[in-house]
Amino acid sequence: MADQSIPEARTPRTPRKGKTPLNGKTALDGETELDGETELDDGVSEGSAKGALKEGVSRRRLLGTAGATGLVLGAAGGAVGYAARPAEATPLTSLGADQVMFHGKHQPGILQGLQARGHVIAFDLAAGAGRKEAAALLRRWSQTARRLMAGEGAQQDDTDVARDAGPSSLTITFGFGYGFFARTGLEKQRPVALDPLPDFSSDQLDKARSNGDLWVQIGANDALVAFHALRAIQKDAGQAAKVRWQMNGFNRSPGATAHPMTARNLMGQMDGTRNPKPTEADFDERIFVPESGSKDPAWMANGSYAVVRRIRMLLDDWEQLSVKEQEDVIGRRKSDGAPLSGGTETTEMDLEKTDKAGNLVVPINAHARITRPDQNGGAAMLRRPFSYHDGIDADGLPDAGLLFICWQADPLRGFVTVQRKLDRGDALSKYVRHEASGLFAVPGGAAEGEYVGQRLLEG
Template sequence: MTDQSSPEANPRPSKAATPKASKAAVPGASKTGTKASKATPKPTVPGLPRQSASEENGTPAAGVSRRRLLGTAGATGLVLGAAGAAAGYAAAPAAATPLTSLGSNRAMFHGKHQPGITEALQARGHLVAFDLAAGAGRKEAAALLRRWSATAERLMAGEPAAHDDTDVAQDAGPSSLTITFGFGHSFFDRTGLGKHRPAALDPLPDFSSDHLDKARSNGDLWVQIGADDALVAFHALRAIQKDAGSAARIRWQMNGFNRSPGATAQPMTARNLMGQIDGTRNPKPSDADFDQRIFVPANGEPAWMANGSYAVVRRIRMLLDDWEKLSLTQQENVIGRRKSDGAALSGGTETTAMDLEKAGKDGSYVVPINAHARITRPDQNGGAAMLRRPFSYHDGFGADGTPDAGLLFICWQADPLRGFVPVQRKLDRGDALSQFIRHEASGLFAVPGGAAEGEYVGQRLLEG
């Protein structure tokens, strides 16, 4: 829950393209996305309503089938989804996108980076970790990643799974579905690839706020699924689980959500379950050092991780009963920002730079010395930064009525020892928010670069 690295304001141009039911060429499209035209939608920002073209009248007809939607899109050459998202940072508030258009948005499976890292926040998410079955090794892992990649490509295009599709999402479009794959520390020993395990994947250090459940932490393989339709997301989760077959078994699985695009009258940064605007200071693709901070360089080590990233996954329970007992002023002092609009307590708007030296009439700092937003600023952590792309979660209530709710924290960085770890260590030493949260599960995964056409994710590792 770091202010500097929240996700809602950090899109990268998403590789959106027209959904298609065949390999037929789409006017104005390329392998990496769609060509800009008068019909090109405005850029999207994570957590903000997407601006997408649908049918020629702007929205698809109610009740349009999944097959008909995709076939029509291919025939008319519509430009769908979020193209050129980086410009969205400075975009003026605009009218919300009708929810009827969300199903047509599509992210691309093939590309320089895997999907689900720089795309806009999705309304529904599933995180699932697998352990390879006893006796399964490199050969079985390669076959599994080949199956998973083929399924991900089909589902992200709005097509059914190749075998035994459940028909759960047959009436929907792609709905911005993304499926992302990563490898845990234990994967390399299980597959005899220990010498190829990157040093950046060394286990995270212990933190004082940790109350970790080992059964819900780590894993050989990790899959992140996100979509703007709950049925589309579940359909993908079920397909991935079925594809695992006898090669791997589920270790743990978690479900999350975000605000639906178009739910607000105008685009705005999302709020977390504490009611705070969360996502003001995420790194932006327009930053000169964005790729350097978030992605492993093309000539980096190990070579199979080129253009990949490292995902830190933390299940963070929010102690909402305690938090909600605080007054508004107390809550704002814990965070260091106004609850109403996300502006720093030192003044201005949400995006105004925080004045850490500003003092009140009593001589004390306006932004308290232990405020969460102060502690997590990159300039207070040697420049450490990470790209956050979380989901909120709620898993019911305890016998005493205590909510099991909080944040499925996911952050991306080129090296967790230069991203997540220094920030979390700083938080451990005096973050005012720490007494209102509890880290209950954790994982670190190496997420290789995107698969080229004809490749599967992780092929350069498994067949290198």
């Protein structure tokens, strides 16, 4: 379960219409940008927050971007009747100002770095809805996505949830499930690569939370911006489609670490060291459907296939292991992600190295060994997950884990190849459970004036 942030194109934007950026800027001084993450060099004191107020920043806006404090106490020590309020601190305007473009060669939400908050939601077309209704829905969704990703409100009935925020790197991505094509009379346009995934021995899938006619992925670096988009997409569905399932996820916020680094999952492991990078010569070939010479239909050009899995982590069992035992399961050091064979996180793993007793340093069933592309015929996936936590179950165990999302040009060569290998003896399998699954065809990005899926629905 590895993923690595992919640097995104970052274009500073002013906040929504009618809002003035602090000090006339869209980013804070002393800010550095590395690998798609923003780091703030210095903390902000209460005094600097008061200074910001003197410079004309409204209290309402300032308080709306800060962390929480406790109640204020009166002279006698009792709590004064003030509600707990955010602490006064200079807002992280850089997070709000960052924008991802809706139109482009590929849909947003694939190449961008990990986002702090995410929602994935699947819909089924309503009874009687067909190709005409689906086209109208994708047109509405595309218009809403373009507006929200630019930091604007929804065109109709905006909820004002994100009124005071900028784009916050919002991305909205759309895909089609296997059943969509029969419902719309487009069976001849259904890609062979979209055939249902095979059964795996580790699966314990809930069919009600799997698959779907339409799939939407939402990500942002602000929770309210992400929720605002989720509500807008749901409302836009109207009578054309109904929600089949919906899941929520999160990642570490940009700037939370002293320097940019590979993310960690809920097991505490670095997760993404060997993710493919756009700088690699064969990246596009492995991740995106080519414009020509492909077995896929023409409407999938520059698109990709998303495999979505809800993988529950059995954290109580995992946390009973010693750090050494956890490292043997993964094949990497927990502290810095370096392979057990030595070096740093990016050092090539030595699969043949043995200890003094002649035992392999990286166990034969270690997760990192089994998932290596060179151990799977070059199979690779661009993995861009979210962690999730859905509370405590009836047995007192955390319902938490990974919303695994991976991208590839061919899921049979990518996800299926690797998962079959894992099925045959991955040490990590004992500590995870696959509870939901979906496969979706995600077309290329919409050109200016187009909506996502237009070449399929109007071709």
